Amino acid sequence: MAAEQPGTTSDGAAVGAPDDLPLAGVLVLDLSQFLAGPVAALRLADMGARVIKVERPRTGEIGRTLAFAGRWRDGDTLSFHAMNRGKESVVADLKDPEDLAAVRALVERADVVVQNFRPGVMERLGLDFATLRELNPRLVYASASGYGAEGPWASRPGQDLLAQSVSALPWVNVGGVSGSGERPVPVGLALADHLLSCHLAQGVCAMLVRAARTGVGGLVESSLLEGVLDLGSELLTARLNGGPVPPSVGPHSAHGWLPAPYGTYPTADGHLSIAMAPVDLLGRLLDEPVLAGLTDPDEWWSRRAEVEKRIADVLATAGTDHWLTVLDAADVWCAPLLDLEQLLAHDAFAALGMTQEVRRPGREPGEPDVAVATVRSPLRVDGVRPGDPWAAPRLGEQGHVRDAAALLAGRPDRAAGSP
């Protein structure tokens, strides 16, 4: 895979100076761990903020050693690399009063703090929002939890699979309900964490707009569960207004409340998805006379299982490319179901320019850089996808928090440009 060079556009033009990025000049202290908090801070870094991780001595934040265990680069997990590129790292023992004082001094200079400790921890350390706003009234403070600060689940472990599990999403994915015999299928990626990271980053940016207008910061909070519930806002709204429980669906439907043909279908050599399309048109294209006669859209809903079965029977008789040609010609909305290797091999993936290679300088002078291939921001700013040549920092790469004054005097180790 040819990783697009950081610092350039897809057609090779140079990226504008970092001052052009939206959050240039914004200082973020990332006190968070593992996923939602660090990725929120990463999104701010991608928009041009300077992000300094404050990590415990010796082991650093837990994401350095946990997650996708066994896949490492230069002493850190690849997950950590993916979530912390472009950041800096200082070490602080939050149980040491002198270190804590140094962290508080750093807070006085910061624009944003991101944290996702369990409820109560920051209060005990004196690093909660109410305390820190006294030090710095402009401070924007982002706080992440599993299930909010109150209620019966507030103290339960805030973990992605568990938040998905109580959100009903694994049942929604298969169009089933508890006891119906289907196997619930959670999303096989850290969806709740990622949604939360998006909401926190957006909330922080909105609060920075207010801070620019009023000079006053504030507190923004969300949780894993709130992020997944927000994803279900259409479904919840339908249900809260007396909509029926979505009926169980057959093996093809990809949405509990959408009529046929919306779903996925095996072909002779793969799988095909079809979104909204008139069933009678589909019947003519597939040469299936019963479907061709189904001109009443109500029947696309009421006879969904039968309709989908008939579509599946025809699609199984030829390969995916054949059906794409037939359906594309009639503007039926369809797509192949690619797996990871098929996606990575596709020209369309390369055309997005979503990958980059970042680098960490060798430990000793003369030692070669450590290179990590990873992804980039999903956003383009002024036509350019932000890129940063720096990999995730080594633990304490920018020193000890007690030397924060020197740290903030400049970014000497990064001033020389691309590593």
Next chain:
Amino acid sequence: MAAEQPGTTSDGAAVGAPDDLPLAGVLVLDLSQFLAGPVAALRLADMGARVIKVERPRTGEIGRTLAFAGRWRDGDTLSFHAMNRGKESVVADLKDPEDLAAVRALVERADVVVQNFRPGVMERLGLDFATLRELNPRLVYASASGYGAEGPWASRPGQDLLAQSVSALPWVNVGGVSGSGERPVPVGLALADHLLSCHLAQGVCAMLVRAARTGVGGLVESSLLEGVLDLGSELLTARLNGGPVPPSVGPHSAHGWLPAPYGTYPTADGHLSIAMAPVDLLGRLLDEPVLAGLTDPDEWWSRRAEVEKRIADVLATAGTDHWLTVLDAADVWCAPLLDLEQLLAHDAFAALGMTQEVRRPGREPGEPDVAVATVRSPLRVDGVRPGDPWAAPRLGEQGHVRDAAALLAGRPDRAAGSP
């Protein structure tokens, strides 16, 4: 379901004045349709922005009549209600030069434009970023597409299921690859659209920070596919650095690259999820001697299928509540797999205060308000979840775009407070 009253905190305290919201004073023109664009604008509305939808005459934006077909309230789909609460609506025929001039006059006064037409449409109308920035250099312009502006997929239909299908996610969810015999399972909600709405809202807020600093707006872009790829950043980073293709997994695993017991398990009366946990501890808690003897974490990975089968065999012998009690007592991270009805009935859902009732005034004086139950922002700002009492607008509720000057002179219909 007791919907939390808008305008109050979960403990009943009054919400601060709208001026306290982060984006108070920000004017957003929502030229977008259906999901990603409108929900991005909704996120800005939740942060205090004034959002005016610009809609075609007679039919309005397509989301008024499409999606979750058959579930309506007062002439609009419930999906439309969910995505457009708190907005205003003016009518404009973008093919009419006079209307177009009025829209451009509105742009001069706006801070943000959100659009998700197919590539090329806005250029033909003269409403593209390059043209509008000449009218208003502070303008932030958010543009959404299916697969980016370039590459082999740029002109394919930008639709949620189709973007999921090419992203590899339906295979990742089941830990399978094309041809392996599993059935790929897409997320049964509009995940790609929702992720895109998050990225656009965050990008817009970041650009507003820059506009406050420099006086200059800019362009922010993303796509359905980029949002789903961003969700897969951990997986992609592992793969791009030479990680193996995730092996196919058994019927319990909820993550291709995490060891046992990470997954979902049927119990005697439901399902249970278990996240990361030591298998030997689990073996002791479940009284399963083989598992109790598995002290080598490498075996939790290499013997995953067998380990998960043994866990499943024991969990099937008693009910979910029994196992929750056993596992909670030992701090094993677990949760029940709730379906939608179980979630809605749970005190923890009510405690989040994620629901609200919004209202649309009756069509004639004296006619009762139309009430819609829906969800609220996943964010809390200064400890309070933003609430707005207004439902989605009727088409053209704020009049014709040619009367935009009068519209902007105030929000007379909303000045009286809660409907």
